[in-house]
Amino acid sequence: xxxxxxxxxxxxxxxxxxxxxxxxxxxxxxxxxxxxxxxxxxxxxxxxxxxxxxxxxxxxxxxxxxxxxxxxxxxxxxxxxxxxxxxxxxxxxxxxxxxxxxxxxxxxxxxxxxxxxxxxxxxxxxxxxxxxxxxxxxxxxxxxxxxxxxxxxxxxxxxxxxxxxxxxxxxxxxxxxxxxxxxxxxxxxxxxxxxxxxxxxxxxxxxxxxxxxxxxxxxxxxxxxxxxxxxxxxxxxxxxxxxxxxxxxxxxxxxxxxxxxxxxxxxxxxxxxxxxxxxxxxxxxxxxxxxxxxxxxxxxxxxxxxxxxxxxxxxxxxxxxxxxxxxxxxxxxxxxxxxxxxxxxxxxxxxxxxxxxxxxxxxxxxxxxxxxxxxxxxxxxxxxxxxxxxxxxxxxxxxxxxxxxxx
Numbered sequence: 190x191x192x193x194x195x196x197x198x199x200x201x202x203x204x205x206x207x208x209x210x211x212x213x214x215x216x217x218x219x220x221x222x223x224x225x226x227x228x229x230x231x232x233x234x235x236x237x238x239x240x241x242x243x244x245x246x247x248x249x250x251x252x253x254x255x256x257x258x259x260x261x262x263x264x265x266x267x268x269x270x271x272x273x274x275x276x277x278x279x280x281x282x283x284x285x286x287x288x289x290x291x292x293x294x295x296x297x298x299x300x301x302x303x304x305x306x307x308x309x310x311x312x313x314x315x316x317x318x319x320x321x322x323x324x325x326x327x328x329x330x331x332x333x334x335x336x337x338x339x340x341x342x343x344x345x346x347x348x349x350x351x352x353x354x355x356x357x358x359x360x361x362x363x364x365x366x367x368x369x370x371x372x373x374x375x376x377x378x379x380x381x382x383x384x385x386x387x388x389x390x391x392x393x394x395x396x397x398x399x400x401x402x403x404x405x406x407x408x409x410x411x412x413x414x415x416x417x418x419x420x421x422x423x424x425x426x427x428x429x430x431x432x433x434x435x436x437x438x439x440x441x442x443x444x445x446x447x448x449x450x451x452x453x454x455x456x457x458x459x460x461x462x463x464x465x466x467x468x469x470x471x472x473x474x475x476x477x478x479x480x481x482x483x484x485x486x487x488x489x490x491x492x493x494x495x496x497x498x499x500x501x502x503x504x505x506x507x508x509x510x511x512x513x514x515x516x517x518x519x520x521x522x523x524x525x526x527x528x529x530x531x532x533x534x535x536x537x538x539x540x541x542x543x544x545x546x547x548x549x550x551x552x553x554x555x556x557x558x559x560x561x562x563x564x565x566x567x568x569x570x571x572x573x574x575x576x577x578x579x580x581x582x583x584x585x586x587x588x589x590x591x592x593x594x595x596x
Contacts, residue, residue, distance in 0.1 A: 210538035239566030256320030282400035299368035347381025418491035494540030496533035503572035
């Protein structure tokens with residue numbers, strides 16, 4: 190018997206993803222067939238992409254912090270280095286503020302949108318452009334209620350955010366459309382509402398702000414040690430109410446969790462497939478602020494791969510996942526459709542298979558080469574490379590109708 194709240198865990202994501210993979214390997218899924226024979230070729234590509242991106246062999250974690258490095262310059266490190274932080278917790282709180290709002294803004298931007306970087310003069314799209322836009326807004330104090338302290342995000346300011354604010358910050362216009370703009374604004378406003386409603390969590394050491402989650406995580410640590418999966422649990426527990434119009438069961442908001450009839454259990458959770466993509470992306474992105482604050486984050490592989498279109502596209506474009514109906518490649522699919530849920534869950538399970546293969550090839554253990562490094566090295570970049578090789582605009586192999594709060 191599964192407790193409903195168990196769906197708010199990385200373990201549930203992994204278990205149900207592998208349940209669907211097992212059905213797929215038995216040729217019992219409605220939308221995809223699986224050809225594991227192509228996984229070796231994908232592993233070769235991931236290793237090649239990784240060696241070129243990180244020739245020294247030291248691969249950082251997959252996280253939002255990578256996107257703040259522009260032209261070899263770490264913008265956030267430069268900004269933080271100019272600040273006289275008043276105490277040891279001030280910088281990690283600011284970093285959690287930044288990570289949370291930036292990750293929530295990181296759903297797919299669409300192929301057309303670009304951000305003009307004032308420093309380099311270049312136009313940057315997709316996740317990197319979204320990251321830089323969010324960082325510039327953060328540095329300017331766009332999310333702060335304290336004019337003398339711009340590097341913070343306050344609940345009161347987040348609740349007041351408008352579409353016009355984000356249009357200005359993200360340079361959106363008729364010729365530079367951003368997918369899901371209204372959804373992103375609504376998400377940040379809900380973030381402000383949830384944070385304001387939980388002062389005991391987000392305002393224990395300061396006025397309510399997302400960065401207050403740092404204090405909660407530090408309190409939860411055993412000594413100076415915290416499990417990566419426990420970061421996700423807190424993210425889902427404390428921020429789960431921000432997600433719009435999603436499934437709830439027995440009064441519990443399930444977040445990035447969807448229905449697929451092939452997942453069968455003997456309890457109330459039958460047919461439910463949790464994925465928690467943005468929440469896990471956020472959890473990965475909170476690891477480094479916690480480490481910089483002196484905490485040890487253990488069992489990084491307690492989190493799963495990310496069920497998004499670059500990793501998912503890697504397996505479709507790489508021939509591991511084959512559509513039963515090829516015409517589905519030309520149709521637009523709702524994010525809650527069984528086809529998309531199946532695709533995303535299979536992505537999670539196949540990333541585990543890919544990680545095992547890459548570790549065998551390199552002679553490394555999960556501790557030496559956690560999934561977070563394989564994603565960064567890695568599978569995400571390889572998925573993007575294949576996408577551009579097959580489609581001029583680098584779009585994913587499947588067209589997803591999204592409101593800007595999933596991918």
